[in-house]
Amino acid sequence: MAYVRPVSKTCWYLKDRNYTIHMLNELTSVFVGLYALLLLWGIGAVASGPEAYQYFLKCLASPGMLVLLWVTTIVIFYHAIAWFKVTPKAMPIQKGEEFVPGGVIAGAHYVVWILFSLVVLFLAGVF
Amino acid sequence: MSEVQLELEILRYDPEKDQEPHFKTYQVACREEWMILDAVNHVKDEVDTTLSYRWSCHMAVCGSCGMMIDGQPKLACKAAVKDYADKKVRIEPLANFPIERDLVVVQDDFMEKLKRVKPYIIRKEEKPIEEGEYKQSPADLKRFKQFTLCINCLCCYAACPEYALTPEFVGPAALALAHRYNADSRDQGLAERHKEISKPEGVWDCSFTDTCSIACPKHVDPASALQQLKITTTVQWYKELIGMGDK
Amino acid sequence: MAKVNKALFWSLFAAGGTLTAFVFPVLALITLFAAHGNTPEIMGFEQMQGLLANWFGKLAAFGTVSLALWHAAHRLRTALYGLGLRADGIVSVVGYGIALVGTILSAYYLVQI
Numbered sequence: 001m002a003y004v005r006p007v008s009k010t011c012w013y014l015k016d017r018n019y020t021i022h023m024l025n026e027l028t029s030v031f032v033g034l035y036a037l038l039l040l041w042g043i044g045a046v047a048s049g050p051e052a053y054q055y056f057l058k059c060l061a062s063p064g065m066l067v068l069l070w071v072t073t074i075v076i077f078y079h080a081i082a083w084f085k086v087t088p089k090a091m092p093i094q095k096g097e098e099f100v101p102g103g104v105i106a107g108a109h110y111v112v113w114i115l116f117s118l119v120v121l122f123l124a125g126v127f
Numbered sequence: 128m129s130e131v132q133l134e135l136e137i138l139r140y141d142p143e144k145d146q147e148p149h150f151k152t153y154q155v156a157c158r159e160e161w162m163i164l165d166a167v168n169h170v171k172d173e174v175d176t177t178l179s180y181r182w183s184c185h186m187a188v189c190g191s192c193g194m195m196i197d198g199q200p201k202l203a204c205k206a207a208v209k210d211y212a213d214k215k216v217r218i219e220p221l222a223n224f225p226i227e228r229d230l231v232v233v234q235d236d237f238m239e240k241l242k243r244v245k246p247y248i249i250r251k252e253e254k255p256i257e258e259g260e261y262k263q264s265p266a267d268l269k270r271f272k273q274f275t276l277c278i279n280c281l282c283c284y285a286a287c288p289e290y291a292l293t294p295e296f297v298g299p300a301a302l303a304l305a306h307r308y309n310a311d312s313r314d315q316g317l318a319e320r321h322k323e324i325s326k327p328e329g330v331w332d333c334s335f336t337d338t339c340s341i342a343c344p345k346h347v348d349p350a351s352a353l354q355q356l357k358i359t360t361t362v363q364w365y366k367e368l369i370g371m372g373d374k
Numbered sequence: 375m376a377k378v379n380k381a382l383f384w385s386l387f388a389a390g391g392t393l394t395a396f397v398f399p400v401l402a403l404i405t406l407f408a409a410h411g412n413t414p415e416i417m418g419f420e421q422m423q424g425l426l427a428n429w430f431g432k433l434a435a436f437g438t439v440s441l442a443l444w445h446a447a448h449r450l451r452t453a454l455y456g457l458g459l460r461a462d463g464i465v466s467v468v469g470y471g472i473a474l475v476g477t478i479l480s481a482y483y484l485v486q487i
Contacts, residue, residue: 001142016288029453033443046487065409069409073405079394099269113399117403126403
């Protein structure tokens with residue numbers, strides 16, 4: 001009889017560094033989801049009027065929320081960097097015969113991302 | 128002549144005698160230019176003739192000697208002993224496959240899946256031989272060339288955590304080959320392969336860990352093939368939804 | 375449902391992942407500024423209302439929030455399965471359910487602004 005080795009269903013991702021990184025990537029979704037809910041809350045507050053919106057802003061400034069926001073922001077940046085890094089694998093571009101190097105595709109994404117972010121920050125009145 | 132001392136811990140399993148596999152340790156004095164396969168061959172030739180494993184070409188072409196070396200799926204003929212110098216090295220059969228005997232795994236599951244994705248050129252209508260060959264530009268060839276380099280060594284399956292968790296998953300090498308034919312300008316079998324690939328156990332169990340591509344000794348990059356296949360499959364799914372899918 | 379339409383859920387996941395990668399970092403930064411009391415101009419009530427009053431603003435906000443929710447629901451489902459939680463049916467219903475409710479709610483709020 002052939003022998004089937006048991007596989008851990010709960011701890012496999014600790015066995016290999018790449019598996020662990022992958023699990024961390026997947027778990028960025030927790031914070032992406034939380035931030036989406038926060039945006040939803042904010043939109044709801046705008047819909048309800050100035051008082052509700054002021055209350056929303058006040059809640060953002062509470063100490064617990066500040067910590068959560070900091071963690072969320074860091075995780076979201078990580079998500080963006082990790083996502084663009086693997087984009088060339090999903091969407092390789094062939095120009096003529098040769099493929100555009102993956103680094104160029106990822107790099108273009110990073111450049112567009114940074115420029116877009118700066119424009120938004122400028123329009124938002126941050127600087 | 129310099130030597131590399133290796134302590135090989137080889138997983139042994141005799142289906143007629145053993146309830147479960149166990150490690151056996153062998154001290155091997157290797158020549159420094161040896162590959163792990165040479166060290167294993169040395170054990171078989173000089174120490175223990177009962178050791179079973181597959182190998183053939185010793186030049187990373189036949190794809191037979193895939194095994195777990197220090198926990199990573201590798202071709203034994205491509206892993207230099209120098210990289211493991213003066214260490215204990217664990218040699219195990221490829222992960223995620225049943226063990227037939229010692230380092231030999233049962234490959235039936237992969238063989239069956241390989242068939243299912245129809246890895247050959249499908250034409251809706253074959254044209255008569257008199258009309259000549261199906262022509263292809265160098266750019267068209269380049270589009271899928273890399274995915275033809277697979278030697279079916281199964282290192283990618285051993286590296287894939289999703290295959291370990293969900294054995295029904297069609298898996299990297301077979302799906303990469305499906306993509307290879309989908310991307311071939313001479314092929315018209317996308318819709319036929321789509322039936323198999325769009326099933327839940329088709330391409331969707333892939334969560335893009337990229338570990339198949341890291342493990343691949345031929346740099347086929349199955350992870351890239353699978354992500355492209357997900358896009359193709361999604362597009363075809365939407366097209367079918369509005370009745371405009373490839374036939 | 376969750377089994378048959380994997381292509382649908384995956385496409386929402388992929389679109390959401392790309393969109394959030396582009397826009398979430400800068401939005402999170404702006405939120406962080408506001409939370410620290412240096413409220414950027416745009417975070418004022420009138421400006422925000424003005425931004426969400428026009429159809430382009432509504433569409434952008436709706437697309438961002440809903441796709442991010444579908445992205446997160448799908449990825450979290452995979453992650454929970456990976457962590458060993460084998461109640462995939464319940465996880466899908468709850469996760470995609472929250473995404474669906476969030477999608478409807480965001481549309482409902484936005485038409486009111």
